[in-house]
Amino acid sequence: xxxxxxxxxxxxxxxxxxxxxxxxxxxxxxxxxxxxxxxxxxxxxxxxxxxxxxxxxxxxxxxxxxxxxxxxxxxxxxxxxxxxxxxxxxxxxxxxxxxxxxxxxxxxxxxxxxxxxxxx
Amino acid sequence: xxxxxxxxxxxxxxxxxxxxxxxxxxxxxxxxxxxxxxxxxxxxxxxxxxxxxxxxxxxxxxxxxxxxxxxxxxxxxxxxxxxxxxxxxxxxxxxxxxxxxxxxxxxxxx
Numbered sequence: 001x002x003x004x005x006x007x008x009x010x011x012x013x014x015x016x017x018x019x020x021x022x023x024x025x026x027x028x029x030x031x032x033x034x035x036x037x038x039x040x041x042x043x044x045x046x047x048x049x050x051x052x053x054x055x056x057x058x059x060x061x062x063x064x065x066x067x068x069x070x071x072x073x074x075x076x077x078x079x080x081x082x083x084x085x086x087x088x089x090x091x092x093x094x095x096x097x098x099x100x101x102x103x104x105x106x107x108x109x110x111x112x113x114x115x116x117x118x119x120x
Numbered sequence: 121x122x123x124x125x126x127x128x129x130x131x132x133x134x135x136x137x138x139x140x141x142x143x144x145x146x147x148x149x150x151x152x153x154x155x156x157x158x159x160x161x162x163x164x165x166x167x168x169x170x171x172x173x174x175x176x177x178x179x180x181x182x183x184x185x186x187x188x189x190x191x192x193x194x195x196x197x198x199x200x201x202x203x204x205x206x207x208x209x210x211x212x213x214x215x216x217x218x219x220x221x222x223x224x225x226x227x228x229x230x
Contacts (some may be wrong), residue, residue, distance in 0.1 A: 060218075
């Protein structure tokens, strides 16, 4: 099973950006799908975007288009998510999650989560 | 507003069977398989059921899943105190080209 280890908690000011990393090990990297999913306090899970490293181009939820960038560095098996123009409503735990890639039926591994707090 | 619809909460006593529903549409549950996740407080979700009814190794057979049309269900039999957690359904959405989730159901074991 793939292990996913994320970077640490962040505190950001409104209008700034945050970049969260996710280091994958123990399984296929290039052919896997890596998603970013967030969970605001007391809320459900919300999908942000996904990348399959071997294919390159990520896809994003419409809600985040223009504000989010997801990329993968194959040499270090690390996936990144950058979110810009932060608002207080972006305060959430951000999870990195892995699925089987093209045709993958389920997200089967999750990172430990990264708390991003947006406050002035 | 989540794309998939779950009841916000449910409860049961030890030994009982509880069922959690998940309703979607033709572009997600109607076209693709459903997965269920268990999330204990302060932790990441854990895969509980995949492709509608299959259990990863280590998941007790007290947990079972089913799907019909654009809806799915998770059943937990022989309820135990350690089952108290949030449960989330998920499916791939062909229109949104991404994963969609339910809002989560908080299970309380009385």
